[in-house]
Amino acid sequence: MGEGYGSYIVDAKKNVSIPNIISENSHVQEGGRGKPQFCKAKQKIAIIIPFRNREPHLTIWLQYMLPFLQKQQGDFGIYVVEQIRNTTFNRAKLMNVGFSEAKKDYDYNCFIFSDVDIIPMNDRNLYRCSENPKHMANSLDKFNFRLPYETIFGGVVAFTKEQFLKINGFSNRFWGWGGEDDELYNRIVAAGMKIERPDPEIARSTMIFHNRDTGNEATGKSFGLINKAAQFMHLDGLSSLKYDVIKHTRHKLYTNITVNIGTQL
Numbered sequence: 001m002g003e004g005y006g007s008y009i010v011d012a013k014k015n016v017s018i019p020n021i022i023s024e025n026s027h028v029q030e031g032g033r034g035k036p037q038f039c040k041a042k043q044k045i046a047i048i049i050p051f052r053n054r055e056p057h058l059t060i061w062l063q064y065m066l067p068f069l070q071k072q073q074g075d076f077g078i079y080v081v082e083q084i085r086n087t088t089f090n091r092a093k094l095m096n097v098g099f100s101e102a103k104k105d106y107d108y109n110c111f112i113f114s115d116v117d118i119i120p121m122n123d124r125n126l127y128r129c130s131e132n133p134k135h136m137a138n139s140l141d142k143f144n145f146r147l148p149y150e151t152i153f154g155g156v157v158a159f160t161k162e163q164f165l166k167i168n169g170f171s172n173r174f175w176g177w178g179g180e181d182d183e184l185y186n187r188i189v190a191a192g193m194k195i196e197r198p199d200p201e202i203a204r205s206t207m208i209f210h211n212r213d214t215g216n217e218a219t220g221k222s223f224g225l226i227n228k229a230a231q232f233m234h235l236d237g238l239s240s241l242k243y244d245v246i247k248h249t250r251h252k253l254y255t256n257i258t259v260n261i262g263t264q265l
């Protein structure tokens with residue numbers, strides 16, 4: 001890429017405000033849509049963010065990521081999929097909802113599933129899809145920029161539409177913290193695909209410090225499903241997804257989809 005690309009510091013305590021972000025990103029359209037001004041992008045990218053009660057993180061994420069995605073000449077849309085408050089959090093199911101809803105908006109062919117608290121620190125880290133599902137968050141500060149274990153596939157991951165359909169999306173059955181990302185990894189392997197990871201120097205990213213959220217406790221109840229991915233992936237996922245959209249709002253910087261995804265049976 002050209003001049004002016006490279007690493008920078010992410011200041012998670014930076015004093016940022018939505019009106020300022022709006023005025024600094026005048027090319028971003030209603031619903032958080034961006035497009036390169038002088039060329040046509042090959043990939044149409046939906047960024048899906050699972051969300052509940054993390055407003056300060058979302059503001060920081062937008063502050064850094066809107067300029068980042070525009071600088072990378074992305075043709076993108078931002079989707080914040082918010083789970084209503086009364087039930088245990090289910091990150092993976094929210095990802096499936098985001099995929100299904102974003103598809104209705106535009107002919108997206110690349111889906112990047114990102115935690116709201118992870119921000120790359122180098123804009124050479126291309127937020128694009130590849131030949132294989134891609135683990136973008138392979139070099140996180142919280143893990144000293146190393147993989148804590150070989151098969152980790154969490155945080156930020158990118159799939160083409162075909163890749164995601166091939167594994168029937170995420171499992172819908174992981175309630176509370178943990179396991180859904182490892183199950184996702186097993187789906188990819190079961191489908192005969194490989195994982196791609198960018199150069200860890202370029203992929204250096206930060207996770208904004210936080211404590212475990214209320215309503216997202218690790219119960220471990222679903223962990224038994226991790227190694228059953230091959231067995232269940234065709235029954236449990238996009239094909240069995242059920243949810244009710246409570247609210248669908250086009251904010252200036254993102255589209256919010258508030259959903260009732262039910263509760264653990």
Ligand code: UDP
Nearest residue numbers: 050051052053054089091115116117213216
């Ligand atoms: N999340 C959220 N609200 C919650 C719990 C989780 O918005 O109450 C979302 C958010 O995008 C977060 C992601 O789910 O980054 C993963 O959860 P968490 O950050 O707790 O996982 P970890 O830091 O352990 O990877």
Ligand code: MN
Nearest residue numbers: 115117207210
């Ligand atoms: Mn986190």
